[in-house]
Each structure stands twice: as C-alpha cells, then as structure tokens.
Amino acid sequence: MNIHRKDQRKQSSRGEPPNFLGQHFIHNKKLLHEIVDRANVSITDTVLELGAGTGALTTVLNQRAGKVLAVEYDAKFVDILKRKTAQHPNTLIVHQDIMKIRLPKEKFLVVSNIPYAITTPIMKMLLNNPISGLQRGVIVMEKGAAKRFTSKFVKNSYVLAWRMWFDLRYVKEISRYHFSPPPRVDSAMIMISRKKEPVVPYKDHSAFLGLAQYALQEPYAPVEKALRGIFTAPQMKHLKRNLGMINETPIGSLTESQWGMVFKTMSQYVQRPLWPRAIKSRNPR
Incomplete structure (x- = not known):
C-alpha cells in the first residue's frame, strides 16, 4: 500500500x-x-x-486462523470486506484508523501488507512494548524500510530496542508488479518472531531505550566516544575488554549480545541516576 502527495491533499480536504x-x-x-x-x-x-483493503489476504487468513481481526479505515473497502467474510464468523472487520486501534490482549500474530506512508509508526506500535501479546508475524512493506529494520548496522535507537526482544529477518524482495496499481518502488517481506530469551529483561525496556538513544546519536562514532558520559575511564576499559573490541569499532556495528553486555555493565557499575533517560516521541505518526 502507498499514497501519493496529491492524493493526500485531496483526501484531507474531504476530512x-x-x-x-x-x-x-x-x-x-x-x-x-x-x-x-x-x-x-x-x-x-x-x-x-492491518490495512485489509478489499480482503485478498483476509480471505486466505480466515481459512487457516482461529480468529482474524481485519483493520480497515476506508468505508467502501469495509463494505466489501463484510460481504466477502459474511460466511466466516471467525473474521471481525474493524472499521478504524490503524494508529488508533488497541492491540489484542491475548497472544496474536500480525500478517499484513501495510501502508508505506505510516510504516515506521505501525512498527513502533507493534514492537515498542515488549510485553504485548505479539508472538510473530509476516509484514509486506516498502523495501527501503525493510532493509533499514533488518540491517546489521543499526542507526535508529528504536530499531535497536526492538531487537532486544524480537528477531527481524528480511525474507525477500517483492516486485512492484505484484500489486495493483503498482507502487513507485519495490516492496519486501520481513518476518518478526519473539525471542525465546530476551537480550534485556522486559522490565528494563525504557532504561535500555534511554541507553540506545544516547549511544546512537552518532551511529558511526567509536564505541568509547559514543558511551562517554555514561562510563568512567576504568569502567570503559573493563567494558571494552569484555566486548573484545578494537578502539575504532563504530557503536552502530555492535551485535545484539554486545548490546546486552553494555546494558548489563551499566546496570552493575553505573549509579541509576546517571543512566540516560528515554525521550518519548511527541508525535506517534
């Protein structure tokens, strides 16, 4: 799914x-x-x-799932969805803005072809809270976003935080010509799965996000420079030895397990008032 700017102006004028x-x-x-x-x-x-459209994916899902929650905002698509799924009591059509829904309280999967325009907000909604019921999922999204979310080199603090609790894997590129109408760019499929053992305890998700935001202000900066201000020189020496790092290792290239070690070291040796605090985004979109 995608949207062009001229469409945005037109739709906004209709409220x-x-x-x-x-x-x-x-x-x-x-x-x-x-x-x-x-x-x-x-x-x-x-x-x-999320973003069920006219139900092409919904009608495959409801043949296999116990329950399908199909979210769609466009009223004309909602009518089509209701007609297509009328004989399937396991399918609930949710006529609502994607970003205003409440995630299911029970354990759930997410399987969606999501709108390009709100890809990152949707991913944040799904993954920012590690104690949600999300277990795994397959999402089709714009290829550039898929590459960014699954890259070994991490530039975004929220992406790093997701990886403490979820595995994100790039599955395959999907040609724009598999869509009607074709978008301007290719898409990709990614898989999400909850880690059996979190790298950082769920209760520490806010504290870890604060560390990630602080450390990734300059993703290409050497680890020692990026973490200066949190660790003293002796603490840094101890940390670098445990990480097996060379001096110029960029902070964005640390592995998930190395990040777990950074957080554990901070927890053990740095007084809590000195931990960097997470800055919450004011605009969820």
Missing part, C-alpha cells in the same frame, strides 16, 4: 485521514498464500491484519 487510502493491493495469489504459509498460521492463532 479523511491522509495515510490510509490510495492502497496498493497484492493480486498475486501464489504470493498471498506464501505470506500466510511463512507466518505458519494455524487454527489456534489470532491474527491481526
């Missing part, structure tokens, strides 16, 4: 939200089935679909 219309629907049936297969959807699963 409709700019990010949810002008969708690009997957028309390749083989691809739709592959998405559901990769998500390993079964009769015991509750599946959340």
